[in-house]
Amino acid sequence: MKKHTVCRLCSSCCPVEVHVEENRLIAADRLSSLPAGQRVPCPKLQAAPEITHSPLRILKPLVRDEKGRSGGFREASWDEALDIVADQFLQFKERFGPESVCWLRGMAADWGAPWDYANRLMNAFGSPNTVGNGSVCHVAREMAHNYTYGAMTVPQAKDARCILVWGKNDRNTNPGAFEAILQARRQGTKLIVVDPVKTGLAAMADLWLQVKPGHDGLLAMSMIHEIIASESYDRDFVANWTTGFRELRKAAETFAPARVASDLWLDPRDIREAAGVYASTRPACIIDGNGLDMQANTFQATRAVCILRAITGNLDKPGGDFIPQPVPVRNLQLKERLPARLQPVTSRYPLFNAFHPTWGLHAQSCVVDAILEEKPYPLRMLVVQSGNPAVTMTDSNRVRKALQKLQFLVVIDLFHTRTTRFADVVLPAAGCFEKTQLNRASMRNNLVILQDRVMDCLGESRPDWEIMFQLARRLGLHGEFPWETVEEAIDYQLEPSGITVAMLRERPSGIAAMEIAFEKYREQGFATPSRKVEILSERLRDHGLDAVPYMSGWAGDPISFSDRRHEYPFIGMSGARSNRFTHTQFHTVEALLKMEPGGFVDIHPEDAAGKGITEGDRVRVETPRGEVCMRARISGAVHPGSLRVAWGWGDVDPEADLNCLTDDEKRDVVTGTPSARTFMCRLEKVGT
Ligand SMILES: Nc1nc2c(c(=O)[nH]1)N[C@H]1C(S)=C(S)[C@@H](COP(=O)(O)OP(=O)(O)OC[C@H]3O[C@@H](n4cnc5c(=O)[nH]c(N)nc54)[C@H](O)[C@@H]3O)O[C@H]1N2
Ligand SMILES: Nc1nc2c(c(=O)[nH]1)N[C@H]1C(S)=C(S)[C@@H](COP(=O)(O)OP(=O)(O)OC[C@H]3O[C@@H](n4cnc5c(=O)[nH]c(N)nc54)[C@H](O)[C@@H]3O)O[C@H]1N2
Ligand code: SF4
Ligand SMILES: [Mo]
Helix, strand or coil, X not given: CEEXXXXXXXXXCCEEEEEEECCEEEEEEECCCCCHHHCCCCHHHXXXXXXXXXXXXXXCCEEECCCHHHCCEEECCHHHHHHHHHHHHHHHHHHHCHHHEEEEECCCCCCCHHHHHHHHHHHHHCCCCEECCCCCCCHHHXXXXXXXXXXXXXXXXXXXXXXXXXXXXXXXXXXXXXXXXXXXXXXCCEEEEECCCCCHHHHCCCEEECCCCCCHHHHHHHHXXXXXXXXXXXXXXHHHHEECHHHHHHHHHHHCHHHHHHHHCCCHHHHHHHHHHHHHCCCEEEEECCCCCCCCCHHHHHHHHHHHHHHCCCECCCCCEECCCCCCCCCCCCHHHCCCCCCCCCCCCHHHHXXXXXXXXXXXXXXXXXXXXXXXXXXXXXXXXCCCHHHHCCCHHHHHHHHHHCCEEEEEECCCCCCHHHCCEEEEECCHHHCCEECHHHHHXXXXXXXXXXXXXXXXXXXXXXXXXXXXXXXXXXXXXXXCCXXXXXXXXXXXXXXXXXXXXXXCCCEECCCCCCCCHHHHCCCCCCXXXXXXXXXXXXXXXXXXXXXXXXXXXCCECHHHCCCCCEEEEECCCCCCCECCECCCCHHHHHHCXXXXXXXXXXXXXXXXXXXXCEEEEECCXXXXXXXXXXXXXXXXXXXXXXXXXXXXXXXXXXXXXXCCCCECCCCCCECCCEEEEEEEEEEC
16 A cells, blocks of 8 residues: 655655555655656655664553662553553642643654644643753744744745755755755756855855854854945845844944954855855845754844845745745644743743744753753653653753653653663654654645554554643543544644645645745735834844844854863864764664764864874764764865764764763853854874
8 A cells, every 4th residue: 555644754744655565664755746866865764664663663651660760661551651640740740830840842743733732731731841942953043034024934946046055954854855956956046055064065056155163143244244235135125124224234344254254264255256146146045954053143143144035135035035824723732821920941031932822942951950950940750752852952961960860751752762761651652654643844834734644553652642632631631632533633723724634635745725925025014023024123122132133243152162272172063964864863773874884073184184083093072071982084074173073873872972062051042042063172083
């Protein structure tokens, strides 16, 4: 049997066709409009059968044996495991208040309906603490878009004449999006890439700006300076649809290319050329990515990039940056149930907490603060769903101390991880092909595609929705979770759109809730308080923040440990995201390991020579927080003085645990984003 669904082996949410026989996944193919020879393969999807049927899957609920955390796990029935978890929820509520319980989400279970269910459960239970990991992922970037023009834009790369890729590596992280870039290139579209590393995408660009890590805000302001000075901005759009252009002009004065280029590792001519080509070639779109995230200045740097889109008049134009038309859905989260006096543990970041009606809370570092420092109050019980925080959160030694200190930890996952080692109960989740869910990425762009179950759950694993619904009922929340099936829940949520699960099953390629329209702002304005693009944001000014990015100047070096650069002279970068793995996932899958057996530190030839390091040597990278050991790869792809340290190996190899190196003290003041992407470090050879 072959069936369409959506893959969730990573966050790209590609539509796929899956072949299943007798409840065995045989193969899966990504759907693409390109002819077979031109498609970009995804090794993870090709390994989907091995991943799904891995002998390492947890197929029964596990609870600690009589020795507790110092012992092992024993298998339990769902009834027993869920009773234990519900009982702990109620006990902590009774003794310390419902806010002492927190639900911490990784990205794997999706940000659509499954995120809404977790929020609904916790809000109805009475705890304001449902926290996602968006401060290190794209939600901080999403907020910057939102504060500038009301929504996160979607680049229309296929129809653009110029594509500016800013800290995104679609070749490895989103093959469908990479295909759109390739299609555009075949039509002669210009490509500019801003990346400190010569990625495959950078190598094929017309112009590659090898920006100094963490300095994107400075570069964006310099390009803005150039576009204003050369008067190549869109005068009509700026005059009619923006606030604060005068203040922007003033703020940009100090960022002339000639003045800032050396701080950026760039030639001023390249900055001018990039600005000139981008501003004069229309339509143009900007594809921004995780290179802008995990920086201590994520919010304002992304705002500056957003302003480039606006002043060049590319917003909401075909081939430019589309303002999405979200599918009308019910807000399921029940946030209104929470008493106003109950502050979440993320209360230090009030603007980030409130910027969107359903994104909710994402300053995940605050969860660790609350456990260890008991500020603003102690968290005592944690449910970790679809995440591996022991490895993926910043300053992982500190995170593990926090997990150890918890009084009760529940983990919902398919596999054992370094996080499940701290757990009291592990609940086995079903994989993405074993469940039906309403997927946020498929809805964002006004095309609802159902992620539809193609096979039964393996063993006793259960879909996340079912685990949450059953737990909720045990907490007495029958009224809030009345649905017997996920189809009922999805139909309830989708009701305002007029779309149902039955309709989606008839049209597996998706249903558009409305006709795609461009330049919608002409009728309704932008979804900001002024209805314009807010180059100048009064909301930010009211909170004592720069209303225009960097209007009070460049805030200084955002790189962690920059005050100790004499001891830690290299700039370390977190990367690369391989197309074979998703964060810490799949590092035990033979087919993928055959292609890529371990992580590397990429070192520039000059630096390697200076340290007597040759290809394949074992090297140690150290920061004030910790150290990792990996093999050296000598590579002209990185700038002299910088190292790229492989991401994602920490679950299977404690010596390659990148987040041992990262720092959670230097944080973005708006979003609480730690500077986990970039850190000063030192390098030594430790063996051959
Ligand atoms: N230094 C550094 N830190 C980073 C990053 C980096 O590049 N560098 N990247 C950051 C980013 S962008 C992100 S998004 C985070 C990712 O952080 P996490 O979300 O913690 O990362 P994963 O390793 O993908 O962990 C997902 C877990 O969910 C499980 N899982 C998979 N599917 C399901 C499911 O359907 N249901 C359930 N319940 N579980 C499931 C997997 O087995 C896995 O254990 O890491 C961040 N941390
Ligand atoms: N195969 C695979 N696909 C994935 C994932 C995965 O783990 N594996 N994770 C998924 C998730 S959760 C996410 S968030 C996305 C992320 O997808 P991407 O946004 O593509 O993320 P990365 O590859 O981490 O980083 C993008 C680029 O930023 C560059 N970069 C690093 N530092 C800087 C900097 O200071 N400035 C600039 N301008 N660029 C910089 C890196 O060199 C890299 O080429 O991918 C998703 N897809
Ligand atoms: S990129 Fe690959 S793993 Fe990620 S959703 Fe698409 S097909 Fe699945
Ligand atoms: Mo992410």
